[in-house]
Amino acid sequence: MTAEHATAVEQPKKRVKHEGPKKHIIAYIFSLVLTILAFATVITGEVSVNFVYVMLVLMAGVQVFIQMAFWMHMKDRGHLFPIIGILSGVIIVFTMIIMAVYWAWW
Amino acid sequence: MSGHSHADGVLPHEPEKATLEGRNKVLGFWLFLGGETVLFGTLFSVFIALRDQVNGGPTANELFSLTIVAIATLILLTSSLTSVFAIQAMHRNEPKAMVGWLLVTVLFGLAFLGLEIYEFVEYAHEGHTFAASAFSTSFYTLVGFHGGHVAFGILWISLLIWQVLRRGLTVVTAPKIYIAGLYWHFIDVVWVFIFTVVYLMGKVG
């Protein structure tokens, strides 16, 4: 018995199709467009500050969502606990941001 | 999960999930990223609370140059895509292509880090040093923590490239590469919020 036997490998039942790069390139283009939009909003920015803030956060949120779903495979099956872990973290971060914006200087 | 069964030479589809050890590693790393979310979230909230406290030094609007930030963003975003290609090559069991994409990722990472160091040096010359104000301290801590993560990622992925070259793509090395890929995406995700909250919002005022 060689050392490699230490880990048991379970073979897949049937051949699985490998996904192509297409989806990921689309996700890349989406991210790129959102980034350019965000920079453009700030550079051209004639609108109110609060509106720009909301737009920026929304665009960042969408971009992060796309990247996590496709590049980090969170949309795939078997990602329940990763979603729970990240989402709980996000909820707590959300309360902390509220703290920083509203309560830190009171 | 004990058994000795092992089909020699055939690497299964998604080799990172082929063993219990591999699945544990991937899940454990995901949970670690949940903790990292809170870590960066705390740094962000500290920065948000202190970002207007410039103590007579330059404000964010006067300081930041969006050109450098835009280039850095493009570099890191592209490196995230190349690391996806590396994982796809791993799933197709093409170690050479995988190592190639990982190398590209590392090079992009180095470029990003170089740009960030250049940026920090420039800021320091303009009086925006670590101890200048609450704004500068929280800025360097947040962006520096991210830069530190990039530096660690570069070292880590380089080490993994070396291991794959020595031992090949196995059910032991595959989970390591997969979680390094997750780590690299996470760094990019954090950067999305950094360029939004620190730089763009700083420019707006």
Add this chain to the structure above:
Amino acid sequence: MAHGSHAVKRYTGIMDWLTTVDHKKIGILYLLAGGFFFLIGGLEAVLIRIQLWKPLNDFVSPDTFNQLITMHGTTMIFLAVMPVIFGLMNCIVPLQIGARDVAFPFLNALGFWTFFFGGVLLNVSWFLGGAPDAGWTSYVPLASTTFSDGPGVDYYVLGLQISGIGTLLGGINFLVTIINMRAPGMSFMRMPMFTWASFVTSMLILLAFPALTVGLVALMFDRIFEGNFFDPSAGGNIMLWEHIFWIFGHPEVYILILPAFGIISEVVTTFSRKRLFGYSSMVFATVLIGFLGFMVWAHHMFTSGLGPVANALFSIATMLIAVPTGIKVFNWLFTLWGGSIKFTAPMLFAIGFIPTFVMGGVTGVMLAAAPADYQYHDSYFVVAHFHYTIVGGLVSGLFAGVHYWWPKIFGRKLNETLGKTTFWFFIIGFHMTFLIQHFLGLLGMPRRIFTYLDGLGFNEMNLISTIGAMLMGIGVICFVINVFVTSAKPKHATNDPWEDGRTLEWAIASPAPEYNFAQLPLIRGYDAYWKEKREGNKEMQPAEPLGPIHMPSPSILPFFMSVGLFISGFGFIFHQYVVAGIGLAITLGCMFLRSVIEDHGYHIEPEEIQAKGV
């Protein structure tokens, strides 16, 4: 025995303990180290009470007193009860879910050693430069270099940072173990309550400790690298530290108490010889407490001027926690109701726990009322409240758990008479010490003062409190004697020494063999072992044939990684950055070695398992 992978070295003696990756041995190390720090923290408590037994006492100086209260709080929370909780989790959780091992044996060992060296770093401060003296909450500006310019607070910052790494690693390890390593049939809703509590606690650790990491980094940058996070003269904000500390600190108290809830659920069901009343509501309450625990941090800061809206929100959120806690208390009572109760030592602690914890909970709701809190704040009322929850609640729970699982961990049952003596001294001493402190607080005695004047009406109550503390000390000494007396006895505990064990850990030998289960058990319901016993089976049914068992190999790397962090901590405290760099290099070097050395572990073959007698 022809297999090459048997060549892995198995150490003996002290090297075995330094290199072990066996969760049961790591659990024992946690219990030993935690017990040691518990004795130190207890000694500090006794010194505090001696200083306060009469007005204008000069037993210790004011500076020493500040160091004592700071180190008492920090030691007890981070270095005593957390490790004992981790010790019990390590020893019991894998057995309860029918797992052969934890998910990350190496990280588990690393978690122990970083905690241990972090704790040692914190405690050597007594001898090298003075202990931290800014309170366990280490509020700025008191903890800033302006008011604490010695190395004391640096010890606090780096010691907690290093031991915090260990805690975080332990939390991730248990989450993955519970999610991925359950035996066939062990669904989430069949898991014993202690495992559920450990799961939720680990989740809280994962989400709360990073906030502490950032807080400590910020304080360290302020103190060592002249940062301005908390320096108002450069635009910093002192409230920020309070927020960050309590965003971590409030979940931390639930990290502490939830495992105690789990222990009480196990002990109460076993010795009532009845199924746990309302299992699913118990699970729900545990998760809900975990969630709400994150949404209430500002109730520690009612008097800091957050404004009526924030105070009202946090007040309501805090009171909400009473609901799931109440569910738990009533479920325990209904489990006891109609049971055929055996008053063993662990059961006495569990029964003592319930009313004591309820009293702590009730004063908690009183403190949650923001307007009233302006009266209670920073008085002995608060001291009494949190000692009721953490000592009367948590420490009683841990004593219950330690007495209950001692035979499973060490193979010997603790002496029942000495156990009961411990209980009576502890519980009477506890209420004597802390019940009266509620009234001291209401009369206006502030906390954290090193002495008080005569004629304020505090004298008699403080004397009574000090006598109570001595009784608690006698109780703890009884326990230590019990440990020594028991360890001299032969190891003859049976698989199920309490005879009414319900969960899986009682189905295997005491202490468990290194592979835990020769064959993974098949779980057919909640209270898996009890179910088999009801159906006349003496053992669990196996879910797999007897085969070779894969084991991880021992490693010294976790020890040296932690030594590296310890050295680096010293470097930062004394501003010797070369030393700090060397320490970090040792740690990174060990991480490098861990990554490149492929370690496949070894197998225990069926012949060896049978030779030991399955």
